[in-house]
Amino acid sequence: MSGEQLLQLENVSKFFPIGGFFSRARMTAVDDVSFALAADRPEIFTIVGESGSGKSTLAKMILGSEAADRGTIRFDGADIGDISSRSAREAFMTRVQPVFQNPFEAFNPLTRIDEYLYATAHRFKGARSRPEREALADGALQRVGLSIAEVRGRYSHELSGGQLQRIAVARALIPEPKLIVADEPVSMVDASLRMSIVNLFRELRDTLKVSIIYITHDLATAYYIADRVIIMRKGVVVESGDARAVLDNPQHDYSFALKNAVLPPDPKRASAILYARQRDRMSSGV
Numbered sequence: 352m353s354g355e356q357l358l359q360l361e362n363v364s365k366f367f368p369i370g371g372f373f374s375r376a377r378m379t380a381v382d383d384v385s386f387a388l389a390a391d392r393p394e395i396f397t398i399v400g401e402s403g404s405g406k407s408t409l410a411k412m413i414l415g416s417e418a419a420d421r422g423t424i425r426f427d428g429a430d431i432g433d434i435s436s437r438s439a440r441e442a443f444m445t446r447v448q449p450v451f452q453n454p455f456e457a458f459n460p461l462t463r464i465d466e467y468l469y470a471t472a473h474r475f476k477g478a479r480s481r482p483e484r485e486a487l488a489d490g491a492l493q494r495v496g497l498s499i500a501e502v503r504g505r506y507s508h509e510l511s512g513g514q515l516q517r518i519a520v521a522r523a524l525i526p527e528p529k530l531i532v533a534d535e536p537v538s539m540v541d542a543s544l545r546m547s548i549v550n551l552f553r554e555l556r557d558t559l560k561v562s563i564i565y566i567t568h569d570l571a572t573a574y575y576i577a578d579r580v581i582i583m584r585k586g587v588v589v590e591s592g593d594a595r596a597v598l599d600n601p602q603h604d605y606s607f608a609l610k611n612a613v614l615p616p617d618p619k620r621a622s623a624i625l626y627a628r629q630r631d632r633m634s635s636g637v
Contacts, residue, residue: 352491359412359426364379364382365380365412365420379403381412382587383587385422393557394583395552398410399567399568405586407534413431414514417431426446426530441475444526445475448528450519450531454515462566464510465504468487468502469481474482492521494555494558495518497514497521513547516539530563533565535567536548536552552565565567570612573594574594574595579592592612
């Protein structure tokens with residue numbers, strides 16, 4: 352790994368209180384997690400875990416919407432726990448952008464999609480004129496296979512989940528971030544469109560040199576998309592490393608059980624599961 356780090360987590364933990372107001376009991380959501388992303392090597396770093404594993408809480412801490420109770424999270428060498436002013440927060444959000452699980456909740460249903468993108472261009476790029484905002488929005492949309500003409504004047508309920516998730520990615524691209532945190536970005540998208548979204552993240556890594564933290568419960572998707580992977584269970588990283596090495600030959604019992612439950616005996620066929628799942632769900636009408 353290179354000397355300079357884009358993102359560095361050191362012994363990060365997060366606790367949540369349980370029980371009544373006066374109870375001292377607490378649940379450990381994330382327990383002593385450490386990893387780093389190199390500044391000069393864009394990659395897709397995948398966090399895999401079942402529901403309750405702590406992966407989404409970890410994503411929130413990386414985005415700064417949850418504070419770590421222990422440890423430090425540094426972006427470009429600066430501790431994000433020290434971000435307090437509005438200007439510092441805006442500067443951080445220009446470099447780190449989220450893509451959330453549910454595209455239908457990501458947009459205000461009363462705001463036109465194009466106006467939403469124009470507002471993003473104004474907020475993060477200082478675009479004042481309508482032509483400048485439109486050019487930035489259209490450029491980002493083109494990156495995800497859409498155009499401003501396709502969304503102009505339309506509201507979120509007039510678009511499909513797949514279109515909305517692509518627009519959510521386009522919105523995240525407008526500030527020209529160095530890191531995108533994508534939390535289960537295909538779980539609410541029609542099965543027939545999931546591979547196109549997954550492939551989109553790979554294209555962004557390769558063409559825009561954006562690093563992506565991709566969070567999923569699906570080991571087959573992780574096998575297909577990840578450069579490196581960590582597997583989480585009950586807040587703890589049980590295994591980490593090169594995605595192929597970890598998923599082809601898991602060392603931890605939990606990782607091994609996940610692989611046997613999801614991946615076929617021949618790991619070369621793992622990505623085919625994605626297509627098979629899409630076909631089965633479409634034929635069953637799910």
